[in-house]
Amino acid sequence: MSTQTVKIASLGAKGDGVAHTVEGPVFVPYALPGETVAIAQVKNQGTIMSIATASPDRVEPPCRHFGPDGVGGTCGGCVLQHQAKAPYNAFKRQLLIDALKSQGIDVAVGETVESHPHQRRRMVLTVRRREKEIVIGINQAETHHVVPMVECPIASVGIIGRLDALKAISRATGCDAFRIVVTETVTGLDISLEGVRGGLKEQERRAVTNVVLKLSGIARVSINGEILIEPEKPLLDFGGARVVLPPGGFTQATREAEEAMAAMAIAHLGKAKRVADLFSGIGTFALRIARKSGVHAVESDEKAVKALDQAARTTQGLKPVTVERRDLFRRPMTPQDLKVYDAVVFDPPRAGAEAQCRELALSPVRKIVAVSCNPLTLARDLSILIKGGYKVVSVTPVDQFLWSSHVEAVALLER
Template structure:
């Protein structure tokens, strides 16, 4: 390890400050462009020791767990609390612009749709048993050390106000180490315990069930994907359609971002009569769209498609709604199948939708909405659609992972 002084020239894709020397880039977490910092260096990474100059964009972090003097080192949940909001928004928007440019795509990119404190309705905690007590917290960045959480400005108040209840349930589970995913739903907290070696024994299941009954406000606890106790189904609302979240099921991290994405999609498809909702999940977008158009929802996950189907069947006022379980990575909808649709909405996992876009690109579907949490795979997929004759109407960056380098995007495309 060597100590040296460097000047930060830019921010990297993960939000680290980037300096350069004759051997290449040096990544310095929590440093900002324009700052001169003394670092302890190991190969291409540096740890801030002191500041010679600081950026005017440096601000005081809002959370005590972020780290001393805004240079991190404790909770790894956030990486950018030290950056002022205008510069932070510009940085995240630029990540998307750079990804598009890497594929030769020049397109109008709107201003960032901002995230705000206490909007996150889903948080993944790490649970570890120590000598005297059990700890619920977030891993320190790049380590297995768990930082006990006492406050969290990104988490919804409905989650963070129940930390004591979460500890009671974690103790009842009896395991030394596991993950606890907590989702705030309309009917209470949905708690998923994962990574439990051997699952829960009968004694632990009884202990967890007894704890939930006494605590109240807990909709469900599941362990390694199996329901332990479900006093009430954990329900989500998609434009008036209620769906029960499957154990371990995916939902957007914030309701506000979800609403914005859905509004953009519905506005773009306009008067389309028949819409394909691909990688449909539990119906986040398809159920909202079905108020105005017939929807065919396609999803590979069995639990998700069953939850979606049940929600659609039990919601009044929807147009014709059909579901299909299908692995769109291995068996994408073929070009010939798209002749039945006026519009397509797709929201794939981080891997993107390369095979599906290759088929869609050859179709005559007039309106397409692409939703993505990965700018790089999004840019690749868009380049396929553009090569097939689609034009980009608008790119909207959306922040639902506050104080992180992750950015969501909604892209609207047209053909003809």
């Protein structure tokens, strides 16, 4: 370990301050551009010891777990609570600009759609039993140490206000370590206990059930994907269509970001009569689009496909919705499959949709909406589509994960 004083030139892709030294770049968490900081350095990583010159963009973090001085909190959930809003939004936008430039794509990038505190309706928390105490929280960065959660300015009030209920359920399992995926739904909290080794014994299952029956506002508890108790169906609302969330199922982290992305997609689709929604999940986009257009939804996860299909069948006022279970990584839709659609929407996992975009590039589809949680794979996919004759109309960053280094994006393309 060595110590030195460095000047922070910029923020890296993970939100760390970057200092350029004679040995190469050094990454300094919690440092901001323009700051002069004394650091303890190990290889290319630096830890702030003191700040000689602070940035005017440095603000007081709103959460005690981030650290009172904003230079080294304990919780590993946020990385940029210490940065003012305007430069923070600009950082998210720049992540997208840099990714596009890496593929030689020079297009106008819109302003960041902002995220605000207490919007996260879906959280992944870690549970540990310490002697007789149950600890629920988020791991400290780069460690397995769980920081006991007392507050959380990103979590919805419906989640952070039920920590005692989550602890009571966790205590009843008798397990020492697992994860909780908790989602706030229309009908209450959906609580999915994951990584529970060996499942639960019968007496533990009864104990969890008894605890839940004494609580209000709990829609369902499942363990390793198996429903244990379900006082209410956990429902999500997609433009008036109610969808039952499968146990441990994926949904967008905030309702506000979801609605903003859906609105951009629907506006771009215009008067398209037939739309293919690829990597459709449980119908985030498909069920909203179906208010105006016929939709064919394609998804590989069987439970998601069934949830979408059931919602479409029980919602009045929708255009025809068909579903198909298909692995688009191994078997993308071909130009022949796609020729009957006026437009395509795709929202793949972080790996992107490379194989599908190669097929789309050869298709006659006129409009495409590309949604992504990874700027780098989005840029690669857009490059494929551009080479196939598509023009990028707009790209908009969406800050769904407040104070993180992650950014969503919606790209609109047409022939």
